[in-house]
Amino acid sequence: MSTYSQMFPPKPVFTEKDIPILSGKVFLVTGGYSGVGLEVCRALYHKGGRVIIAGRSESSYTAAVEEIRGNCGDRLTVDLSTPGSLEFLCIDLADLTTIKPAVEKMLENVKRLDVVWYNAGVMVPPAGSKTKQGYELQWGTNVVGHFLLHKLLCPLLTATAAGSEAGTVRAIFVSSIMHTYSPKPYGIDFDSISRDNEKASKMAIWNLYSQSKAGDVLLADEYAKRSVALAPVSNEDPAKKKPHVVSISLNPGNLKTNLQRHSTGNKIKEFLVSMILHEQSLGGLTELYAGLAPETADYNGGYVVPFGRKGSVVSYVKKGLTSEGTGAKLWEILEEEVKDFA
Numbered sequence: 001m002s003t004y005s006q007m008f009p010p011k012p013v014f015t016e017k018d019i020p021i022l023s024g025k026v027f028l029v030t031g032g033y034s035g036v037g038l039e040v041c042r043a044l045y046h047k048g049g050r051v052i053i054a055g056r057s058e059s060s061y062t063a064a065v066e067e068i069r070g071n072c073g074d075r076l077t078v079d080l081s082t083p084g085s086l087e088f089l090c091i092d093l094a095d096l097t098t099i100k101p102a103v104e105k106m107l108e109n110v111k112r113l114d115v116v117w118y119n120a121g122v123m124v125p126p127a128g129s130k131t132k133q134g135y136e137l138q139w140g141t142n143v144v145g146h147f148l149l150h151k152l153l154c155p156l157l158t159a160t161a162a163g164s165e166a167g168t169v170r171a172i173f174v175s176s177i178m179h180t181y182s183p184k185p186y187g188i189d190f191d192s193i194s195r196d197n198e199k200a201s202k203m204a205i206w207n208l209y210s211q212s213k214a215g216d217v218l219l220a221d222e223y224a225k226r227s228v229a230l231a232p233v234s235n236e237d238p239a240k241k242k243p244h245v246v247s248i249s250l251n252p253g254n255l256k257t258n259l260q261r262h263s264t265g266n267k268i269k270e271f272l273v274s275m276i277l278h279e280q281s282l283g284g285l286t287e288l289y290a291g292l293a294p295e296t297a298d299y300n301g302g303y304v305v306p307f308g309r310k311g312s313v314v315s316y317v318k319k320g321l322t323s324e325g326t327g328a329k330l331w332e333i334l335e336e337e338v339k340d341f342a
């Protein structure tokens with residue numbers, strides 16, 4: 001039976017053919033050895049980029065290398081004077097102690113970072129799952145781990161941006177349409193996000209996923225504001241302060257990946273959901289569009305919707321989420337939470 005996606009295939013107006021040659025540029029993708037992240041890495045590699053894949057399992061990385069390097073047909077075949085490269089950064093976002101040592105070692109031979117995709121994520125694990133430091137697993141992985149990684153990468157992003165064309169250095173926070181179902185009124189229930197939190201242990205697992213994805217939108221929005229505040233005022237147009245590093249969140253779309261592996265049980269529901277899922281490569285296009293398209297340089301703080309549709313941004317961000325100082329409050333709390341690991 002044809003799926004909705006097969007009957008009505010999306011026609012993204014941004015594709016791999018729109019990606020320029022990336023030789024000399026350096027990229028980092030968390031969770032880049034599977035799902036959407038793998039598609040991002042495949043495109044970056046075949047366009048000549050130096051790609052650092054961050055994840056927990058070296059064997060999963062090694063298995064993905066062959067797939068990433070494989071023949072991609074005319075979608076990605078280009079003649080390169082400098083071929084792309086792949087490297088592994090071993091971090092577990094659910095264990096904050098693993099992040100700083102790995103980043104410090106990486107910084108010994110990585111001297112620029114053009115775009116980082118905070119793409120790794122976990123969705124609806126068994127209730128009660130926690131990170132090593134005791135955070136609810138989705139919050140701890142999707143938000144706290146990425147926040148610490150971002151904090152450690154910020155100086156390199158900023159330094160790269162200082163010597164690069166404006167708008168080309170970016171931090172991309174992968175969220176989901178599910179962020180719109182996060183707790184009312186502002187997306188984050190601040191009483192539920194600390195370690196070993198009693199309230200979180202009683203919340204519905206989907207609400208916790210939604211809250212973590214609202215957290216990703218807020219991190220992008222708050223970093224965007226901070227980036228503008230730090231940016232130098234342009235001599236040509238002092239009213240137009242351009243951020244050093246562009247910060248964007250996005251929804252990659254409903255995709256066939258491993259993400260749904262925990263949300264099993266109801267066969268009818270699973271069948272219905274499978275009918276509306278798209279190929280993971282389409283999600284990759286959304287992430288690549290946010291990270292590389294020239295026009296998304298102007299979307300600092302914006303939220304990109306699926307599948308690389310030009311001009312379609314910020315339309316579905318939860319009302320009120322990025323106002324009311326929620327992002328600033330979250331940022332300050334996370335600074336405090338990760339300070340012993342930074």
Ligand SMILES: NC(=O)c1ccc[n+]([C@@H]2O[C@H](COP(=O)([O-])OP(=O)(O)OC[C@H]3O[C@@H](n4cnc5c(N)ncnc54)[C@H](O)[C@@H]3O)[C@@H](O)[C@H]2O)c1
Binds near residue numbers: 037055092119
């Ligand atoms: N698939 C969808 O329909 C969909 C929809 C909306 C948003 N998203 C988002 O897209 C992103 C990518 O998901 P996907 O669909 O490719 O799923 P996936 O399960 O294929 O990929 C998730 C990746 O995250 C990694 N990861 C999980 N926990 C980690 C940890 N503790 N440390 C390091 N890496 C860890 C996994 O190893 C995997 O590589 C996620 O952030 C997800 O929330 C996906």
